[in-house]
Amino acid sequence: MTKTKKQCVIFDCEGTLVDSERLCCQVLQQLLREIGVILSLNEVMKHFDGGKSADILNQLLMATHVHADVDALEIEYRRRTDALFKNELQAMPGAKALLQRLKEQRIDMCIASNAPREKIAQMLSNAGLADYFQDHIYSGFDANSWKPDPDLIHYCAMNMGYRLDDCVYIDDTLQGVTAGVLAGVKTFHLQGSARMHECGYPEVESLQNLADLSQFLELPK
Structure with missing residues (x-):
């Protein structure tokens, strides 16, 4: 298992952070x-x-x-x-614990979702996750680009002030995983609740649950 030091984690929302x-x-x-x-x-x-x-x-x-x-x-x-x-609506298993650990380690986080911004913010609020993201919510409607197009992922990294090399991206769908791969960002496929068990991209790491992400990140102790 190769660990990597990253400064920003880009999350999909529905099916990744919230059980929607x-x-x-x-x-x-x-x-x-x-x-x-x-x-x-x-x-x-x-x-x-x-x-x-x-x-x-x-x-x-x-x-x-x-x-x-x-x-x-x-x-x-x-x-x-x-x-x-x-x-x-509830948070996905392990979501709050992971977000809290990333926050404690001062790793930035943002959302990349095809949904309208207002819907994303409301879902995060309903699931008790809104405080972790504040204004760092990026919608396909903001970027005028929707997954599987990669532009939304580029848009997130740019607005967060990071290069793609400094980021990782987590999604549970084929459209989302494809967007990450096409964007050239290190991409993880969350298998926990998805119907897609194999994404077809050998460079994509699979996660059985959100807690598994910490195994791949070089987090300070």
Whole structure:
């Protein structure tokens, strides 16, 4: 195992720091049921790839050969997930302990997410993680670039004041991992809750849980 000294950790948010994907898929499953599409939760999760919600809805509709108003479905999807997050959203296992250790070691942290900034901030707040990031939240809407494009990762490093060589990036989806690889940053794939068990990139390290990251970082004792 090669340890590396880094100064900034870039985190994906949903499915990496907050356990949101299960709740999102429950909402998608219910919305589809209401328009006559019956899918298991596992079947819905196979299409939940970390992309835009409209794209995920389109993929599900195409896969089930159903025609529906995607714009209307997306609005209702956002309304229901926001309500569910307020009551049920939790941090991923090990997230708070890892973030606290990074904070104590004065390693900077930021978020790189395809979601709107307001949604990211609210999710972090609901999960009790907001204090670790303050204003260091970077959305695809800020960079006008969404994973798997690498520009959002470049945007994060630039705004944090670091070279990519000084950073590591953690994501749980193929889209996110691809963005990290294309950006040229050291990338970790969190396997804990993802459906993707092999990312296909030999240079990417796999993490079974967030606590495993400390094994790869040269943290002062």
